[in-house]
Amino acid sequence: MADQAARRRLLKVRIRRASQPLLPRGRTRTRTRTRTERRIIKVRVLRRWGPARIAGLLRLVPSTVHRVLTRYGLARLTHLDRATGRVIRRYERQRPGELVHVDIKKLGNIPDGGGHKVLGRQTGRKTRSNVGYSYLHTAVDDHSRLAYSEIHTDEKKETATSFWKRAHAFFAECGITVERVLTDNGACYRSHDWRDELARAGITHKRTRPYRPQTNGKVERFNRTLLDEWAYARPYRSEQERRDAFPGWLHTYNHHRGHTALKGQPPASRVPNLTGQYT
Incomplete structure (x- = not known):
């Protein structure tokens, strides 16, 4: 239950961030619509898929999905525990031989x-x-x-x-x-x-x-x-x-x-x- 609650909170944070404009006014470059960004983030958080699979599900271009994930600082899948979705904390022992x-x-x-x-x-x-x-x-x-x-x-x-x-x-x-x-x-x-x-x-x-x-x-x-x-x-x-x-x-x-x-x-x-x- 605690893991599910944490995942829901994380999802709310990602969606809230997605609704905030990040590009200054006057820029001519277009960005993915907010609703699409929310869908990308939702799939990533709940299913922990990579850009290619998300793109296939949402009928998008993988490069677009990758750009959205990068924009919101989502961890690489290699840095996540696939079972829980938590970021793997890297550690290092203080002295040789400790482990x-x-x-x-x-x-x-x-x-x-x-x-x-x-x-x-x-x-x-x-x-x-x-x-x-x-x-x-x-x-x-x-x-x-x-x-x-x-x-x-x-x-x-x-x-x-x-x-x-x-x-x-x-x-x-x-x-x-x-x-x-x-x-x-x-x-x-x-x-x-x-x-x-x-x-x-x-x-x-x-x-x-x-x-x-x-x-x-x-x-x-x-x-x-x-x-x-x-x-x-x-x-x-x-x-x-x-x-x-x-x-x-x-x-x-x-x-x-x-x-x-x-x-x-x-x-x-x-x-x-x-x-x-x-x-």
Whole structure:
């Protein structure tokens, strides 16, 4: 009930703003009629649709819808929780190690000779059978965005636990004391092996709420970056070729690639003890 009341109040505010003239007199440029603006805002607030879908429903041009949404400062859909419509509040821990995000990304392997990016879509489909999957186990420090990642052939509890031992050692070598670890509710993270390993190191284990992957957003964002800048960045002719490129890309990410959340600086800038910072 509280969420519904909040949404109704938000809708009233948007409609009230839409009824106020924003353009000074004498301007020759026309603007969307107030009634249409109200309809656009109503659909956005209640259904949380993007400009294209709203335009299709109201029989408008998507650029017109986008212009109206921008004019009234409506948040981008990527900044909203789709279930509640609330703006997602970004946060950042105060020190390295206060919270480390851990996740596993499943990735289809590239067949020998290349996939559809090398051979074309029709031929590439024929070579995809029985090539299997890779599982990228990743740990990202919340404060610095420093990442440790390994490629494995499964996501079993033994693999996940062994990965964490090496990730923990990596952060320790960088002078980072891990206090808490955040994961999703995957089976490997609910195992006794995982629980006991964290307990031995005095690390608190926290899990995300079901169906709320944005809670683990730091590592989710890292996964999207590695897909764009490594996994699908260029046509690879084999899975081994792509794997061979991963360590170099990860080094660039940690030491050289500017991060928007860090004011254009790489994660290494927030970890003074990180070796190889300038190599």
